[in-house]
Amino acid sequence: MRHLSVACFIVLAYLTGLRPGEVMGLESGCCPEPPSPSRHLIYGRVFKGVHDQDGNHYSAGxxxxxxxxxxxxxxxxxxxxxxxxxxxxxxxxxxxxIPRGRISTGQVVGFExxxxxxxxFIEWASDLALGLDRPHExxxxxxxxxxxxxxxxxSLAWHIARRPGGLVALAIQYGHMRTSMSAGYAARGRGGIHELLDIEAAGATASTLATLHDDLAAGTGISGPAARRAIHAAAQAxxxxxxxxxxxxxxxxxxxxALTVYDNPHSLLMCVYNRDRALCHRRDVTDAPSLDRCQPSCANIARTDRHADELLQRAQTLEKQAASEAVPGPLADRLTRRAGHLRSLADRHNHDRINSQEPTA
Known part of the structure; x- marks a missing residue:
């Protein structure tokens, strides 16, 4: 039971963005069933920055x-x-x-x-994984x-800011990148997790530009309609x-x-975002890209030698899958066509690539 309740705490703390005290303050009935098929909502208390009329911190939230x-x-x-x-x-x-059976005191499990x-829980889960012969878990x-x-x-903010497309459920539920959340989760306030998202998003941008700056300094080539804008941005890293x-x-x-450069490992490209040229937004124009909807003809795309190498590696993987006898013919043809397209993108990069030593005017 102790491990079960801890697992529940981890899910709540990791997949909601609530602060630890806010998780602990949740009560039975805080998440009622919605009247129609729609999103569930959690009703709870906040404690940070809550004061009474005399200006004292109000511990009840x-x-x-x-x-x-x-x-x-x-x-x-x-x-x-x-x-x-x-x-x-x-x-x-x-x-x-533990043991159970005590009368409720109205107090929560302490942070310590x-x-x-x-x-x-970590020790128990690891021992269980070894006992089940699953050392990778x-x-x-x-x-x-x-x-x-x-x-x-x-950690949640890190995943949303640095893993477009969503390696955690929240990145799918709440959108991709920081500004997508302004229309949904906690839309009426920029505090709390929004500040963490901004810090992580800025950190991701800084890391992308620093890596690009070092690569260009080492002679790495870059291609695409936004290549020269990427070079200018990297110079400021x-x-x-x-x-x-x-x-x-x-x-x-x-x-x-001038610094809106986002690496998109899923699509094997960089987005040097200019919202007036973006094809990922058909109706609403926002100040951040939707990296899950990258369009191959977008004017904001740039690729480096690293992206080209990864394109070839992915093409080889698809070709091996297509050659397997277990893969049906129509699927094998589709994989082969996809591999050919990836190779053509890599060939185009090698043909069009420039480097930072070339004139950018």
């Missing part, structure tokens, strides 16, 4: 004006917790104590206790120390790499149209 969005894994975790604690706080310390339980040691309860939100520590610094970088 206040009901959040805008509810959080709940995706299916989060709803499932809440339903499990509601079976464990049908009334009151979902993480009531008495209900989640949950911290220790998370470490115990062992949870590795964290180089930054114990996981604790406060790092889930930052040394001025801000490593300097992003505050939300204001992040917003300054994200607001600079």
């Amino acid at each position: 206040q009901v959040r004006e805008v509810p959080w969005v709940a995706i299916p894994p989060v709803v499932a975790a809440i339903r499990v917790l509601e079976r464990l604690t049908p009334q009151g706080l979902l993480f009531d310390s008495a209900v989640h104590a 206790a949950m911290h220790n339980r998370i470490e115990g 062992v949870i590795p040691d964290d180089p930054f120390g114990a996981l604790g309860v406060a790092r889930f939100r930052r 040394p001025t801000f790499v490593g300097s992003i520590r505050t939300h204001r610094q992040a917003r300054d970088i994200l607001a600079n149209p």
Whole structure:
């Protein structure tokens, strides 16, 4: 039961963006069934920045004006917790104590206790993976120390900002990149996780430009209609790499149209975003690209030698799949055509490539 409740906490903390205290403050019934097939919403309390009329911090918090969005894994975790604690706080310390049977005190499991339980859960999960002969599912040691309860939100922001297309469910549910969230999750406020998203998005931009700057300095070629704009952007990388520590610094970088360069590993290209030229937005024009909808004829595309090599590697993989006897003929033909298209993109890059030493005027 202890491991089950910890697993529920991890799901809630990682896939909602709630702060640890906000997760702990959730109560049974916080996520009602919607009247029609639509998104589930979580109604809870916020505690940060809440003060009474005298200006003192109000420890009881206040009901959040805008509810959080709940995706299916989060709803499932809440339903499990509601079976464990049908009334009151979902993480009531008495209900989640071992052994069970104590009367609820209205107090939640403490941060230190949950911290220790998370470490115990990691050890238990890894032992179970080894016992089931699944060593690839062992949870590795964290180089930054114990996981604790406060790092889930930052990890979520990292995935949304740096993994377009979504390696976690939230990147699909809430959109791709930072600005897509302004129309959905917590739309009425820029605080909280929006600040983390901006910092992570700015960090991703800085990392992309720093890598591009180093590659170009080493003689890497670049091609595409946005190649020269990418070279200009990369030239500014040394001025801000490593300097992003505050939300204001992040917003300054994200607001600079000359630095809007996004790496898209899924499509094997870079987007040097200019919203007036973007083909990923058919109706609404936003200040960030939809990298899951990259169009091959877009004027914002650039590719480096690294992208060209990855195109060839992916083409080889598809050709091996097509040559397998287990692959049906129509599917093999489709894979072969796709591989040929990837090779043509790599050939075009090799033909059109330039480098930063060439004139950019």
